[in-house]
Amino acid sequence: MTVFELSQMEIFKYSPTEQHAIDFLEGLSFETIKSIGISTAGYFEGYWSGRGKKVVATTLDKKGMEYTKNLLKEVENLTFQIEDVTQSMPEENGTYDVVYSRLCLHYISDIELKKALSECYRILKKSGHIIVIVKSLNDWTAKTEGAYYEPETGYTYTPSIKRYSKISRRLHSIQSITEALSNAGFKVQYSNEFTETIYEDYERTVIEIPDATVIEVYGTKS
Numbered sequence: 001m002t003v004f005e006l007s008q009m010e011i012f013k014y015s016p017t018e019q020h021a022i023d024f025l026e027g028l029s030f031e032t033i034k035s036i037g038i039s040t041a042g043y044f045e046g047y048w049s050g051r052g053k054k055v056v057a058t059t060l061d062k063k064g065m066e067y068t069k070n071l072l073k074e075v076e077n078l079t080f081q082i083e084d085v086t087q088s089m090p091e092e093n094g095t096y097d098v099v100y101s102r103l104c105l106h107y108i109s110d111i112e113l114k115k116a117l118s119e120c121y122r123i124l125k126k127s128g129h130i131i132v133i134v135k136s137l138n139d140w141t142a143k144t145e146g147a148y149y150e151p152e153t154g155y156t157y158t159p160s161i162k163r164y165s166k167i168s169r170r171l172h173s174i175q176s177i178t179e180a181l182s183n184a185g186f187k188v189q190y191s192n193e194f195t196e197t198i199y200e201d202y203e204r205t206v207i208e209i210p211d212a213t214v215i216e217v218y219g220t221k222s
């Protein structure tokens with residue numbers, strides 16, 4: 001099935017942050033994308049591979065990857081690999097035109113993010129684009145009972161949310177994620193913060209209430 005058909009069947013749910021990233025790239029000239037943390041989404045990745053772009057999608061989540069791989073099995077130009085973003089990336093310098101990562105980089109600590117962004121910088125071509133979407137410090141989870149911030153790692157711990165497999169997230173402010181990109185060498189051109197509906201489950205059928213507060217930040221390798 002195509003991404004269009006999957007959207008019509010509501011298997012892919014509308015996401016403003018995915019759509020903004022698509023709209024941003026629409027007018028640009030590019031051929032290759034690395035997507036970090038694809039999991040069970042795939043609209044962005046399927047959209048661009050369906051338009052002839054070469055997309056490499058990575059994740060730690062084997063089960064989620066197989067689910068998305070199966071959904072998008074008829075889409076060409078899309079490859080998947082299990083990869084930990086905290087480790088060195090296998091690609092040569094200057095491989096991609098675009099690096100995209102939605103709701104993944106808030107799983108890693110500040111030190112890990114520093115390394116991950118320096119790898120993103122390395123594998124991007126000159127003038128390549130980076131698009132990052134992370135959860136915000138203004139997210140409702142940061143206000144739950146017992147939630148606390150750990151300055152050494154940047155993590156916010158949310159012990160009262162029992163269904164989370166990991167009780168820590170690196171919730172960001174616009175300033176902290178912008179600084180992280182700038183320190184890695186990126187020129188940040190755009191950032192925004194707003195609420196977005198996200199889902200509790202793999203298949204995106206159970207809406208998480210309330211909506212998440214997310215930050216999107218776009219930069220270029222200067």
Ligand SMILES: C[S@@+](CC[C@H](N)C(=O)[O-])C[C@H]1O[C@@H](n2cnc3c(N)ncnc32)[C@H](O)[C@@H]1O
Nearest residue numbers: 037038039041059060061084085102103104107
């Ligand atoms: C909430 S899902 C987001 C999925 C998708 N990008 C989206 O837009 O909905 C988080 C993803 O981040 C991945 N992830 C978490 N830590 C990671 C790491 N250290 N390296 C690579 N992927 C990681 C998970 O495996 C999962 O695929």
